[in-house]
Amino acid sequence: MTLALLDTNTYLRLAKRIRPLLGVEFGQKPYVLRVLKDVEDEVRRNRTLQFKFPWFDDEDFGAERDAAQIRLKAEERTLLDNTQSVMRGHVLSDVDRYTTGGRQPPSDTDCRVLAFGQVREAIVVTDDLGMHLLAEDFEIPIWHGWQLLAKMRTAKVVSNELVREIYRALEANDDLTRSWLEAKHTEFVRIFGPLPK
Numbered sequence: 573m574t575l576a577l578l579d580t581n582t583y584l585r586l587a588k589r590i591r592p593l594l595g596v597e598f599g600q601k602p603y604v605l606r607v608l609k610d611v612e613d614e615v616r617r618n619r620t621l622q623f624k625f626p627w628f629d630d631e632d633f634g635a636e637r638d639a640a641q642i643r644l645k646a647e648e649r650t651l652l653d654n655t656q657s658v659m660r661g662h663v664l665s666d667v668d669r670y671t672t673g674g675r676q677p678p679s680d681t682d683c684r685v686l687a688f689g690q691v692r693e694a695i696v697v698t699d700d701l702g703m704h705l706l707a708e709d710f711e712i713p714i715w716h717g718w719q720l721l722a723k724m725r726t727a728k729v730v731s732n733e734l735v736r737e738i739y740r741a742l743e744a745n746d747d748l749t750r751s752w753l754e755a756k757h758t759e760f761v762r763i764f765g766p767l768p769k
Contacts (some may be wrong), residue, residue, distance in 0.1 A: 574603050576695035579609045579685050582697045584625050585747065587633060589738055590730060595640035597725040603695075605720075606640050608688060614681045624745070628644040648691060655687035656680070659706060674750065675702040686712055699749045718755040725760075732763045739764075 578586070587593045597604050615621045615628055627633060644652065660683045663670055670677040678686065682703050689696040695713040696703070697720045707714040721738065724730045730738075739756060741746040757767035 573694060574601050576603050576605050576715070577685055577689055577694045577696050577722065578607050578611070578720075579696065579698035579700060580614050580621075580680065581699060582720070583607050583611055584615070584621070584628070585699075585717055585742065586721070586738065587636075588625075588627055589611055589734060589741065590724070592636055594636050596729075598729045599723055603723065605697075606642055606694075607637060608642065608685060610681045610684050612637060614670055614679075633680065641737060642688075642692075649741065652684070652687050652691050655690055656684045659683040659710065660688055662709065663702075663706060670702040670705060673701065674704065676700065678706050679704045682706075689713065699751060716749075716751045716755070718752050718759060722755070722759050735760060 583593075594605050594607065616624070622628070629653045659678070660680060663677050663683065667677050674695075678700065682698070682700060683706070685698070686696055686703060686707055688694060689707070689712045691711055695715055696707060697717060698704070699717050704714055704716075721730065722733060725732070725735060739748070739752075739760075742752060754763050
């Protein structure tokens with residue numbers, strides 16, 4: 573089983589519509605999705621996220637996150653803390669590199685998610701371009717959220733109609749990233765058709 577770890581934004585983009593999202597195996601490989609407790613903490617610290625995603629604290633979503641919680645041994649926690657610190661230092665040593673091309677420097681939580689991907693050999697799922705750059709630097713497998721959605725569609729976890737619904741929600745919330753927009757008429761061409769000319 574291959575672990576795929578969702579960052580905060582990917583979880584928030586998908587969790588409301590794909591039920592259940594966490595802890596369910598899918599695909600031939602198979603994959604299983606999880607989020608770290610740090611993601612939950614990040615949402616609770618951010619009033620804007622709490623306002624935009626009021627469903628986050630609903631009992632069902634909390635129970636699903638709790639049931640899919642990842643338990644770490646003490647030595648794994650120490651290794652995770654050290655790896656996160658190295659990654660954060662790497663970002664801070666060249667912040668300009670992480671702020672070009674529509675990127676934002678990875679936050680502490682972002683570095684922790686990526687560090688976990690390295691410590692536990694998980695695929696990290698994020699649309700944050702700064703995280704993609706940092707993952708490349710440390711050779712951590714990484715996907716965009718739309719890549720996860722495509723794999724879930726192939727595994728028949730999500731239908732074409734649900735893909736349409738997710739795209740409609742992203743557009744309505746002004747949350748459609750460039751990579752999702754490009755994938756709409758390439759990866760999901762059978763659903764949305766080719767890019768209009």
